Amino acid sequence: MSIKIGIIGYGNLGRGIECAIRQNDDLELAAVFTRRDPATVSILTEGVKVCSVKDVADWKGKIDVMILCGGSATDLPVQTPQFAKMFNVIDSFDTHARIPEHYANVDAAAKEGGNIGIISVGWDPGMFSLNRMYANAILPDGKDYTFWGKGVSQGHSDAIRRIEGVKDAKQYTIPVESALEAVRAGKNPELTTREKHTRECFVVLEEGADAAKVEEEIKTMPNYFADYDTTVHFISEEELKRDHSGIPHGGFVIRTGKTGWNGENNHVIEYSLKLDSNPEFTSSVIVAYARAAYKLSQEGQSGCKTVFDIAPAYLSAKDGAELRKSLL
């Protein structure tokens, strides 16, 4: 008997979830739901239905955990509470500042439905948050650092694409190696935005566009680029497709701290990710937490949870005795 998973939204993340389910024998894809015409959406898994999201209520009782693959700006704030009334749900809500509000909404809805809702699952928020939390609990007298990259920022790539004269673009966020080294060496540096990351842009221009003007507009764009050292490369559409079609990402969470009667000993805790595919890794984390949602629900629990609230063993397909024997 496997755990039946539903997917709402079939973009990069939805497809990643589909692939991740295939890697876990105890999970099974039950259906994919889309806002598009289901006839126009073809998925990878044979024999699994694509349905309209309008018909999702028909699946109540037939799906153990529903994974929501919409965006954090407008989709998830509505969808997660809405579907938590019907199903155990998981999302990857990543607007850090709005997490408390989202938590409250999902908690009320999930409790009303007697379901589990796990929010903000992925790697940041998600595994990075977990590592920040563990490291903070272990080293109360210390300092946190998070670096992102090298990886593609969709938000920054989109911002460049909105500039007049730009046909397409890809932006990489790159951690500054010397800053990373200073942190690892326990120097506790105070780092400005500019000192932590650089930004590298690969831009395809429309015919006749003014390269110098586009470059200037990118480099001075407030919030997105003005506070960073930014490099702009103009390349052809073919080069962009050939060399920059992946969605790699990753990063580093480091906490340095002191112990000892007089703080005489230093320690460095570092967690890092190097990911070929940001959406597929995010999906892999979500799918492990889908298993946890199912187990928690089977125990009769309900309400909103985050990665902080879930004991690690719930993520694994192995039982406690096997985990203690093989991984402890």
Add this chain to the structure above:
Amino acid sequence: MSIKIGIIGYGNLGRGIECAIRQNDDLELAAVFTRRDPATVSILTEGVKVCSVKDVADWKGKIDVMILCGGSATDLPVQTPQFAKMFNVIDSFDTHARIPEHYANVDAAAKEGGNIGIISVGWDPGMFSLNRMYANAILPDGKDYTFWGKGVSQGHSDAIRRIEGVKDAKQYTIPVESALEAVRAGKNPELTTREKHTRECFVVLEEGADAAKVEEEIKTMPNYFADYDTTVHFISEEELKRDHSGIPHGGFVIRTGKTGWNGENNHVIEYSLKLDSNPEFTSSVIVAYARAAYKLSQEGQSGCKTVFDIAPAYLSAKDGAELRKSLL
């Protein structure tokens, strides 16, 4: 109202626990228990009693969590079940092969006493186990690597000290950088013992001892050194004291794995520690789990737990809302 902690055993680990308690405002050292004559043991914290371990039963109800700082070979297999009948307990039992048996003994005793017993807490077993478990759940199609060091191995240092003609010694375990790099590059190497770590020994000879003979005996010692590339340096007692009196350690837990419909994308998850003081860091982890033991006990739970069974939020002094706001 702070959580009252007792310490049984006042060596490097017990002293580390004492220092860690001081860094956490919600924890308080209630008493230290020793097998030695209490009058001969002086501790760092003013106003706290040193008692005989024989009188520990008198403290039932006055200590929220008892931390056991004995050795895994003979102390903890007896002590943890014994004291779990009276107190919530935590140990750092690290004989991996005997964990299932220890778990069963502590579970029975803790349930009998209505207490929580958390075993095998520290960094390996402990934080390294946790990271292996999370990474395995996230990337089911992958491979695990653990490297230790650079750090002092007490067991190997002791083994050298038992050789005739050796006055004192310190042994460092060092990960092989090229092996680490191959793993990080996703090459999935099959590594022999010799390819993963080297061993470096600093030895002080007794007067008149035969250096060549000692070196030969170290390098050919089965289990401890024969399977490794070992370097032996003979130094003076002063040099040993000056340059090798610390107890640094650390290491790396890496999992590489594939995702995608055809396993086309590679990922690397890496967790590493660089520790000035092995016992103080271990203590810091234990103290965070002592907080968890207290909270679990307050909820009315009992029995044996490991790091796999405890939701991360239990380790923190912050409440759920604060954690979500500041660290998620």
